[in-house]
Amino acid sequence: MAAAEITDSLEADAFKKLYPDQFYARFIADGIRPDGRPLGRARTASIGLGAVSTADSSALVKFGNSTALAGIKLEIMVPKDDTPNQGQLSIAVEMAPMCSPDMRPGRPSDAAQVLVEQLNNALLASAKAVNLDDLCIDPGKAAWVAYLDIYVLDSDGSLADVTLLAAVAALATLRLPHVAVTDGGNVVPSSEAAEAAAPDEMAVEPTKLQLRSVPLALTCGLYKDQLIVGLTAEEEALVATSVTTIVDDQGRLIGQLKAGGRAEMDIARLQDCIEAAKLRYAELAGILQQAITQYDGSG
């Protein structure tokens, strides 16, 4: 009895490997996906904050199997001449070689660079989520550099969505220490500086970095003229084209990327993607807010 069941599941596995398109098409015809989701539902998300204690802030985000770990390290730099009162946010994405069978160690992949561009666009260029003036310590003398490094640990689709949520979660929990610049040009904790000079204010809690807006993304795909929301790696290989839509907390469209593909999309379809992204936004923002409240409460 048990043996027969196992043979059946082996045959289903073999069919899936040999004819992935037919396998998938049969599910979609019934309006359901192989993992049991309806076409319009993205995977459940989970956020773990402060997972890495050596980082100034960190976030582990999972969408189903897709996993990304974002960590921020703060360092100090001399501001650039043409922007004396601005710090810097430096974003990098690394696809860890364990994340997929196609990845090998060595040169950073092109896919990672595309993700970096999308993050730069979402966080700095379009949405201006981070105001670089907030990272200034002393104009012309010292400013923070926030190195935001995101490691993709498990690559199972919708990487743009996962990495953006991880980046936003890490930035939202980043705290900037209170520091002061001494006459010699050294940066010291402001409590030390206050002791040396006239103590007008003592050291207080580190300030939270304020996010000016909170952009989040959703990747949708087009399969046999049906819109599939929140793609897995298997689905990404099968869909004719995919579109990543980024919206912010006021429902504004921050960016949309249709990364090539074998099919075109009409304006109505793109509108559907934006509506789906707004729905997903409400869901993710709730989870993010809950995680941040819980993290702040625990200290």
Place this chain on the structure above:
Amino acid sequence: MARRDTSVPYQPQSRPEAVVSDTGERLDGRGLEEFRSAFLSPHALSQAAGSAYAECGKTKVMVGVYGPRQSARATAFSEQGRVQCDVKLASFATRQRRRFGQSTDERELSGLLATALEAAVLRHTFPKSCIDIYCLVLESGGSELTVAITAAAMAIADAGIAMADVVTACSVSRVAGQLLLDPTADEAFREDGSVLLAMMPAANLVTQLVVTGEWSSAQMKQALCLCMGGCLQLDAVTRKALASSEEQALAAMRIE
């Protein structure tokens, strides 16, 4: 990605001078011969053939195993399969931020990891091909290599690749004449000698021994006993985790 880093780290706190109190208690509250709390979990990744996540105190390591498959590098014919390892530390894993690109200490860790596992893997079962072991240290809280070896052996077992036995590893640091089992990064920073032992506990065979510093034979014997005790403890945790993950997989198959 070429990033010109012209920034300097900000570190208001220096490393602690004394790592053991007068009462024989360590900074994290452990006794000298006490192990950090260990958490091991196989099958942590969906895409890899086998994988494991390991946490010992603050040290966190993720390992993914691929293969047996064709080597990406051109290699000569070999009747014995190859074990290729790549260890990386996340840029935010250490006190000071690490630059991108493989550093010499990562190459050393990769080499040591490969030799510790080679003896246990039955390499004649996959001639002409290789297994790739990718290891990422998410946070480096000391003894990364021992955690990586234990996790990698677990990931190989998870991938269903034949091994003579699982491998567990454990290290001892000597700080001011005292032996500390399973040292943290702060403790290892103050050490004047260290022993790392990787072994196959059921077979009672040593796959790797790395000793640094000057040791008397009596103290060496004591350190080795400590390491072996640690390896046996980890072995129990490893086997339990592997068995329960296997049971879960079977149960899931029955439901399908």
